[in-house]
Amino acid sequence: MHQAVISLPLAVGLRTHLCAAGISTVFELRGKTPSFLAGAAGISLEEAQEALQAASQSSLTSEGHVAGSASALDLLAAQQPGFPGHIITFCAALDGILGGGVACGQVTEFCGVPGVGKTQIGMQLAVDAQIPTEFLGMGRGAVYIDTEGSFMVDRVVDIAAATARHVQQLAANPVFRQRPLAVAQAQSFTTESILQNIHCFRVHNVTEQIALVNVLSEYFSQNPNVCLLVVDSITFHYRQDVTDLAARARQLTRVAQDFMALAERHNVAVVFTNQVTTRVLENEQSKLVPALGKC
Numbered sequence: 001m002h003q004a005v006i007s008l009p010l011a012v013g014l015r016t017h018l019c020a021a022g023i024s025t026v027f028e029l030r031g032k033t034p035s036f037l038a039g040a041a042g043i044s045l046e047e048a049q050e051a052l053q054a055a056s057q058s059s060l061t062s063e064g065h066v067a068g069s070a071s072a073l074d075l076l077a078a079q080q081p082g083f084p085g086h087i088i089t090f091c092a093a094l095d096g097i098l099g100g101g102v103a104c105g106q107v108t109e110f111c112g113v114p115g116v117g118k119t120q121i122g123m124q125l126a127v128d129a130q131i132p133t134e135f136l137g138m139g140r141g142a143v144y145i146d147t148e149g150s151f152m153v154d155r156v157v158d159i160a161a162a163t164a165r166h167v168q169q170l171a172a173n174p175v176f177r178q179r180p181l182a183v184a185q186a187q188s189f190t191t192e193s194i195l196q197n198i199h200c201f202r203v204h205n206v207t208e209q210i211a212l213v214n215v216l217s218e219y220f221s222q223n224p225n226v227c228l229l230v231v232d233s234i235t236f237h238y239r240q241d242v243t244d245l246a247a248r249a250r251q252l253t254r255v256a257q258d259f260m261a262l263a264e265r266h267n268v269a270v271v272f273t274n275q276v277t278t279r280v281l282e283n284e285q286s287k288l289v290p291a292l293g294k295c
Helices: 012-020 034-041 045-056 072-078 092-097 118-128 153-171 180-188 191-196 206-222 236-241 245-266
Strands: 107-111 141-146 198-202 226-232 269-274 276-280 286-290
Touching (some): 153 180, 191 198, 236 245
Parallel strands (some): 107 269
């Protein structure tokens, strides 16, 4: 059973545009990005976002199941390299390690010693989330939660400018020059547009961090064009503010579960950065492990 688009709580004109574009069921809206839907149906980006949000909040999926369920085939497809739900980095080696990029709907954790580049990868991903769809990107915005005060705008400007230049160079390739949408997306992919779509939250203690987590679900519901959430770093305030080890472990577990639920509910990629510490093994050898355990 396929739920009809005309059953969605949308304006009559918007439903007419969708049906005229051959999109008659909620099933056909699944997996579409706002920019793709806007171009395919001849509607504005805001109308496309409204349609996708209405489809995601519908009480029934296209198969007639309760919203939130997914078939095993859907879950398998979401894990395949190159699936549209991955944020690519333009670095073949890193994308390969990540199975095609940073996956939406999941939590990815980057750990390392100080200076290894954890904040760098977080800022890079905030830019990469906006790579246009014609260049295999998501073409959507990012939220960056800065717990350490390490988010450097000047560095983000450099990353954004370099990424925009790279996309524009790709657009000059004969393959892309024959695709008007690719050329148009490359022209609008500028440093300014990238910076405008990175939303940064600075949190100063555990209380602020927990309070922010509690409102993120509503934030993503109101901003469906965001596909990435970076938390840099997830454990910083817990190392400073929570001295009771048992309480710290419980709170971190709860926070991790909240972020996992957020990733699944809104199909966003959640990225944690985390410090490492030395763990002494039974044979008196040692190895680096995530600080405070895996989140």
